[in-house]
Amino acid sequence: MSYENIEVRTEGGQVGIITLNRPKALNALNGPLMDELGTALKAFDEDEAIGCIIITGSEKAFAAGADIAAMAKFNFHEVYKNDFITRNWETIRSIRKPVIAAVSGFALGGGCELAMMCDFIIAADNAKFGQPEIKIGIIPGAGGTQRLPRAMGKSKAMDLVLTGRMMDAQEAERGGLVSRVVPLDKLMDEALGAALMICGYGRLSVMAAKESVNRAFESGLSDGVMFERRIFHGLFATADQKEGMDAFLNKRAPKFIHG
Ligand code: CAA
Numbered sequence: 001m002s003y004e005n006i007e008v009r010t011e012g013g014q015v016g017i018i019t020l021n022r023p024k025a026l027n028a029l030n031g032p033l034m035d036e037l038g039t040a041l042k043a044f045d046e047d048e049a050i051g052c053i054i055i056t057g058s059e060k061a062f063a064a065g066a067d068i069a070a071m072a073k074f075n076f077h078e079v080y081k082n083d084f085i086t087r088n089w090e091t092i093r094s095i096r097k098p099v100i101a102a103v104s105g106f107a108l109g110g111g112c113e114l115a116m117m118c119d120f121i122i123a124a125d126n127a128k129f130g131q132p133e134i135k136i137g138i139i140p141g142a143g144g145t146q147r148l149p150r151a152m153g154k155s156k157a158m159d160l161v162l163t164g165r166m167m168d169a170q171e172a173e174r175g176g177l178v179s180r181v182v183p184l185d186k187l188m189d190e191a192l193g194a195a196l197m198i199c200g201y202g203r204l205s206v207m208a209a210k211e212s213v214n215r216a217f218e219s220g221l222s223d224g225v226m227f228e229r230r231i232f233h234g235l236f237a238t239a240d241q242k243e244g245m246d247a248f249l250n251k252r253a254p255k256f257i258h259g
Pocket of ligand 1: 025028029065066067068069070085106108109110111113132136139140141142144
Protein backbone atom coordinates (compact mmCIF):
# COMPACT_ATOMS: atom_id res chain seq x y z
CA MET A 1 0.00 0.00 0.00
CA SER A 2 1.43 3.41 -0.91
CA TYR A 3 0.64 6.53 1.10
CA GLU A 4 0.93 10.22 0.27
CA ASN A 5 0.66 11.84 3.70
CA ILE A 6 2.41 9.32 5.92
CA GLU A 7 5.41 7.00 5.71
CA VAL A 8 5.16 3.49 7.04
CA ARG A 9 7.93 1.07 7.94
CA THR A 10 8.74 -1.68 10.39
CA GLU A 11 11.73 -2.09 12.69
CA GLY A 12 13.09 -5.46 13.78
CA GLY A 13 10.06 -7.05 12.09
CA GLN A 14 8.03 -6.29 15.23
CA VAL A 15 7.54 -2.54 15.59
CA GLY A 16 5.31 -0.65 13.16
CA ILE A 17 6.40 2.97 12.65
CA ILE A 18 4.11 5.58 11.13
CA THR A 19 5.66 8.96 10.28
CA LEU A 20 3.30 11.84 9.56
CA ASN A 21 4.57 13.45 6.38
CA ARG A 22 3.06 16.75 5.27
CA PRO A 23 6.16 18.86 5.94
CA LYS A 24 4.96 21.97 4.09
CA ALA A 25 1.97 22.26 6.44
CA LEU A 26 3.82 21.12 9.59
CA ASN A 27 1.93 17.82 9.38
CA ALA A 28 -1.45 19.53 9.71
CA LEU A 29 -4.10 16.83 9.91
CA ASN A 30 -6.54 16.68 7.02
CA GLY A 31 -9.02 14.02 5.91
CA PRO A 32 -6.68 12.12 3.57
CA LEU A 33 -3.90 12.02 6.20
CA MET A 34 -6.29 10.78 8.89
CA ASP A 35 -7.71 8.14 6.51
CA GLU A 36 -4.20 6.91 5.72
CA LEU A 37 -3.27 6.91 9.40
CA GLY A 38 -6.36 4.84 10.20
CA THR A 39 -5.59 2.36 7.41
CA ALA A 40 -1.96 1.97 8.48
CA LEU A 41 -2.87 1.56 12.15
CA LYS A 42 -5.47 -1.10 11.35
CA ALA A 43 -3.01 -2.96 9.11
CA PHE A 44 -0.39 -3.07 11.90
CA ASP A 45 -3.03 -4.07 14.45
CA GLU A 46 -4.02 -7.03 12.28
CA ASP A 47 -0.42 -8.04 11.47
CA GLU A 48 0.55 -10.98 13.73
CA ALA A 49 4.23 -10.04 13.53
CA ILE A 50 3.73 -6.54 14.96
CA GLY A 51 3.72 -6.10 18.72
CA CYS A 52 3.79 -2.32 19.12
CA ILE A 53 3.24 0.79 17.00
CA ILE A 54 4.97 4.19 17.07
CA ILE A 55 3.46 7.36 15.61
CA THR A 56 5.93 10.17 15.01
CA GLY A 57 6.38 13.32 12.93
CA SER A 58 9.29 15.50 11.89
CA GLU A 59 11.84 17.28 14.08
CA LYS A 60 9.90 20.54 13.65
CA ALA A 61 6.38 19.21 14.05
CA PHE A 62 4.62 16.12 15.30
CA ALA A 63 1.49 17.85 13.97
CA ALA A 64 0.48 21.53 14.14
CA GLY A 65 -3.21 20.69 14.44
CA ALA A 66 -6.16 20.12 12.18
CA ASP A 67 -5.65 21.66 8.75
CA ILE A 68 -6.96 25.20 9.12
CA ALA A 69 -6.90 25.82 5.36
CA ALA A 70 -9.09 22.75 4.81
CA MET A 71 -11.66 23.69 7.45
CA ALA A 72 -11.76 27.50 7.17
CA LYS A 73 -14.75 27.50 4.80
CA PHE A 74 -16.79 24.79 6.50
CA ASN A 75 -20.16 25.81 7.89
CA PHE A 76 -22.23 24.29 10.67
CA HIS A 77 -24.34 21.92 8.62
CA GLU A 78 -21.29 20.46 6.86
CA VAL A 79 -19.31 19.80 10.04
CA TYR A 80 -22.38 18.48 11.88
CA LYS A 81 -23.55 16.23 9.07
CA ASN A 82 -20.09 14.81 8.45
CA ASP A 83 -19.37 14.57 12.20
CA PHE A 84 -16.27 16.59 11.41
CA ILE A 85 -13.08 15.71 13.13
CA THR A 86 -14.24 12.55 14.88
CA ARG A 87 -15.20 10.69 11.66
CA ASN A 88 -11.93 8.80 11.30
CA TRP A 89 -10.36 9.55 14.70
CA GLU A 90 -12.24 6.76 16.43
CA THR A 91 -10.08 4.22 14.56
CA ILE A 92 -7.16 5.22 16.77
CA ARG A 93 -9.16 4.34 19.88
CA SER A 94 -9.98 0.92 18.48
CA ILE A 95 -6.34 -0.20 18.07
CA ARG A 96 -5.65 -2.97 20.58
CA LYS A 97 -1.86 -3.08 20.40
CA PRO A 98 0.12 -0.39 22.24
CA VAL A 99 0.62 2.86 20.34
CA ILE A 100 3.47 5.17 21.42
CA ALA A 101 3.59 8.83 20.35
CA ALA A 102 7.20 9.95 19.75
CA VAL A 103 6.82 13.72 19.71
CA SER A 104 9.30 16.35 18.59
CA GLY A 105 8.47 19.95 17.72
CA PHE A 106 4.91 21.24 17.68
CA ALA A 107 2.05 19.06 18.93
CA LEU A 108 -0.76 21.59 18.81
CA GLY A 109 -4.53 21.35 18.63
CA GLY A 110 -5.37 18.11 16.85
CA GLY A 111 -1.66 17.22 17.03
CA CYS A 112 -1.76 17.33 20.83
CA GLU A 113 -5.07 15.44 20.74
CA LEU A 114 -3.58 12.78 18.47
CA ALA A 115 -0.63 12.34 20.84
CA MET A 116 -3.07 12.05 23.77
CA MET A 117 -5.00 9.30 21.95
CA CYS A 118 -1.82 7.24 21.91
CA ASP A 119 -1.08 5.06 24.94
CA PHE A 120 1.87 7.11 26.12
CA ILE A 121 3.95 10.01 24.92
CA ILE A 122 7.73 10.15 24.74
CA ALA A 123 8.82 13.71 24.00
CA ALA A 124 11.99 15.23 22.61
CA ASP A 125 13.32 18.20 24.55
CA ASN A 126 12.18 20.54 21.74
CA ALA A 127 8.53 19.40 21.91
CA LYS A 128 5.82 22.00 22.41
CA PHE A 129 2.27 21.05 23.34
CA GLY A 130 -0.84 23.19 23.31
CA GLN A 131 -4.51 23.59 22.46
CA PRO A 132 -4.49 26.93 20.62
CA GLU A 133 -7.97 26.58 19.04
CA ILE A 134 -9.30 29.49 21.12
CA LYS A 135 -7.09 31.79 19.04
CA ILE A 136 -8.97 30.89 15.85
CA GLY A 137 -12.49 31.13 17.26
CA ILE A 138 -13.15 27.47 18.08
CA ILE A 139 -12.41 24.96 20.85
CA PRO A 140 -10.57 21.64 20.70
CA GLY A 141 -12.67 19.17 18.73
CA ALA A 142 -10.85 15.84 18.97
CA GLY A 143 -10.94 15.26 22.71
CA GLY A 144 -8.62 18.01 24.02
CA THR A 145 -11.05 19.39 26.61
CA GLN A 146 -11.61 15.84 27.93
CA ARG A 147 -8.22 14.13 27.75
CA LEU A 148 -6.08 17.09 28.86
CA PRO A 149 -7.84 17.47 32.25
CA ARG A 150 -7.66 13.70 32.75
CA ALA A 151 -3.93 13.78 31.99
CA MET A 152 -2.92 17.00 33.79
CA GLY A 153 -5.81 18.10 36.00
CA LYS A 154 -8.35 20.90 35.63
CA SER A 155 -6.17 23.92 36.37
CA LYS A 156 -3.48 23.14 33.81
CA ALA A 157 -6.06 22.09 31.21
CA MET A 158 -8.09 25.27 31.69
CA ASP A 159 -4.91 27.37 31.50
CA LEU A 160 -3.87 25.76 28.21
CA VAL A 161 -7.31 25.64 26.59
CA LEU A 162 -8.33 29.18 27.65
CA THR A 163 -5.05 30.97 26.93
CA GLY A 164 -3.99 28.86 23.94
CA ARG A 165 -0.38 29.05 25.16
CA MET A 166 2.21 26.41 24.40
CA MET A 167 3.98 24.38 27.09
CA ASP A 168 7.40 22.87 26.68
CA ALA A 169 8.32 19.21 27.14
CA GLN A 170 9.51 19.69 30.72
CA GLU A 171 6.22 21.29 31.78
CA ALA A 172 4.32 18.52 29.99
CA GLU A 173 6.34 15.87 31.81
CA ARG A 174 5.95 17.57 35.21
CA GLY A 175 2.20 17.69 34.64
CA GLY A 176 1.97 14.01 33.67
CA LEU A 177 1.06 14.41 30.00
CA VAL A 178 4.39 12.99 28.87
CA SER A 179 6.03 9.87 30.28
CA ARG A 180 9.66 10.66 29.36
CA VAL A 181 11.64 13.57 27.89
CA VAL A 182 14.84 12.81 25.97
CA PRO A 183 17.29 14.80 23.81
CA LEU A 184 15.95 15.24 20.28
CA ASP A 185 18.60 13.00 18.71
CA LYS A 186 17.66 10.16 21.09
CA LEU A 187 13.89 10.32 20.53
CA MET A 188 13.48 7.43 18.11
CA ASP A 189 16.02 5.24 19.94
CA GLU A 190 14.08 5.77 23.17
CA ALA A 191 10.70 5.06 21.56
CA LEU A 192 12.06 1.99 19.75
CA GLY A 193 13.65 0.71 22.95
CA ALA A 194 10.32 0.95 24.74
CA ALA A 195 8.47 -0.62 21.80
CA LEU A 196 10.90 -3.54 21.51
CA MET A 197 10.69 -4.12 25.26
CA ILE A 198 6.89 -4.32 24.99
CA CYS A 199 7.19 -6.65 21.96
CA GLY A 200 9.23 -9.03 24.12
CA TYR A 201 6.30 -9.64 26.49
CA GLY A 202 3.30 -11.89 25.85
CA ARG A 203 0.93 -10.20 23.39
CA LEU A 204 -2.18 -11.21 25.31
CA SER A 205 -1.00 -9.72 28.59
CA VAL A 206 0.14 -6.56 26.78
CA MET A 207 -3.26 -6.12 25.13
CA ALA A 208 -5.01 -6.91 28.40
CA ALA A 209 -2.88 -4.37 30.29
CA LYS A 210 -3.74 -1.67 27.75
CA GLU A 211 -7.42 -2.52 27.89
CA SER A 212 -7.43 -2.45 31.68
CA VAL A 213 -5.57 0.86 32.05
CA ASN A 214 -7.94 2.44 29.51
CA ARG A 215 -10.89 1.21 31.58
CA ALA A 216 -9.68 3.53 34.37
CA PHE A 217 -10.92 6.44 32.25
CA GLU A 218 -14.29 4.92 31.45
CA SER A 219 -15.48 3.59 34.80
CA GLY A 220 -15.72 4.18 38.54
CA LEU A 221 -13.05 2.63 40.82
CA SER A 222 -15.03 -0.46 41.92
CA ASP A 223 -16.07 -1.33 38.37
CA GLY A 224 -12.55 -0.70 37.09
CA VAL A 225 -10.96 -2.85 39.80
CA MET A 226 -13.45 -5.66 39.10
CA PHE A 227 -12.72 -5.40 35.36
CA GLU A 228 -8.99 -5.63 36.09
CA ARG A 229 -9.47 -8.63 38.39
CA ARG A 230 -11.46 -10.59 35.79
CA ILE A 231 -8.84 -9.91 33.11
CA PHE A 232 -6.11 -10.85 35.61
CA HIS A 233 -7.95 -14.13 36.30
CA GLY A 234 -8.35 -14.73 32.56
CA LEU A 235 -4.61 -14.51 31.95
CA PHE A 236 -4.17 -17.67 34.06
CA ALA A 237 -5.72 -19.50 31.10
CA THR A 238 -2.79 -18.53 28.86
CA ALA A 239 0.40 -20.43 28.05
CA ASP A 240 2.38 -17.22 28.55
CA GLN A 241 1.39 -17.03 32.24
CA LYS A 242 2.68 -20.59 32.75
CA GLU A 243 5.85 -19.79 30.80
CA GLY A 244 6.50 -16.43 32.50
CA MET A 245 6.17 -17.80 36.02
CA ASP A 246 8.08 -21.02 35.29
CA ALA A 247 10.90 -18.97 33.73
CA PHE A 248 11.06 -16.75 36.82
CA LEU A 249 11.14 -19.69 39.21
CA ASN A 250 13.83 -21.46 37.17
CA LYS A 251 15.91 -18.30 36.75
CA ARG A 252 15.79 -18.33 32.95
CA ALA A 253 14.52 -15.91 30.28
CA PRO A 254 10.89 -16.56 29.29
CA LYS A 255 9.99 -17.64 25.74
CA PHE A 256 6.53 -16.23 25.22
CA ILE A 257 4.41 -17.75 22.46
CA HIS A 258 1.80 -14.98 22.54
CA GLY A 259 -0.88 -17.44 23.44
N1 CAA B 1 -3.24 24.02 9.34
C1 CAA B 1 -2.82 24.33 8.10
N2 CAA B 1 -1.59 24.80 7.82
C2 CAA B 1 -0.74 24.97 8.85
C3 CAA B 1 -1.11 24.67 10.17
C4 CAA B 1 -2.41 24.17 10.40
N3 CAA B 1 -2.85 23.80 11.62
N4 CAA B 1 -0.06 24.96 10.98
C5 CAA B 1 0.93 25.41 10.18
N5 CAA B 1 0.52 25.42 8.90
C6 CAA B 1 1.26 25.86 7.72
C7 CAA B 1 1.39 27.37 7.67
O1 CAA B 1 0.23 27.95 7.13
C8 CAA B 1 2.62 27.55 6.80
O2 CAA B 1 2.24 27.36 5.45
P1 CAA B 1 2.86 28.33 4.31
O3 CAA B 1 4.35 28.10 4.36
O4 CAA B 1 2.22 27.84 3.06
O5 CAA B 1 2.51 29.73 4.70
C9 CAA B 1 3.48 26.36 7.19
O6 CAA B 1 2.61 25.41 7.81
C10 CAA B 1 4.56 26.72 8.19
O7 CAA B 1 3.93 27.36 9.29
P2 CAA B 1 4.45 28.78 9.88
O8 CAA B 1 5.06 29.59 8.81
O9 CAA B 1 3.30 29.37 10.63
O10 CAA B 1 5.59 28.24 10.86
P3 CAA B 1 6.08 28.94 12.21
O11 CAA B 1 7.29 28.16 12.62
O12 CAA B 1 6.23 30.41 12.05
O13 CAA B 1 4.89 28.69 13.27
C11 CAA B 1 3.22 27.37 14.41
C12 CAA B 1 4.58 27.38 13.67
C13 CAA B 1 3.36 28.13 15.74
C14 CAA B 1 2.90 25.91 14.68
C15 CAA B 1 2.13 28.03 13.54
O14 CAA B 1 2.20 27.46 12.23
C16 CAA B 1 0.75 27.85 14.07
O15 CAA B 1 0.36 28.55 14.97
N6 CAA B 1 -0.03 26.93 13.45
C17 CAA B 1 -1.42 26.73 13.78
C18 CAA B 1 -1.60 25.97 15.09
C19 CAA B 1 -3.05 25.81 15.41
O16 CAA B 1 -3.80 26.75 15.54
N7 CAA B 1 -3.49 24.54 15.58
C20 CAA B 1 -4.86 24.22 15.89
C21 CAA B 1 -5.65 23.96 14.65
S1 CAA B 1 -7.38 23.71 14.97
C22 CAA B 1 -7.51 22.13 15.53
O17 CAA B 1 -6.56 21.42 15.65
C23 CAA B 1 -8.91 21.67 15.89
C24 CAA B 1 -8.98 20.40 16.61
O18 CAA B 1 -9.16 20.35 17.79
C25 CAA B 1 -8.85 19.14 15.92
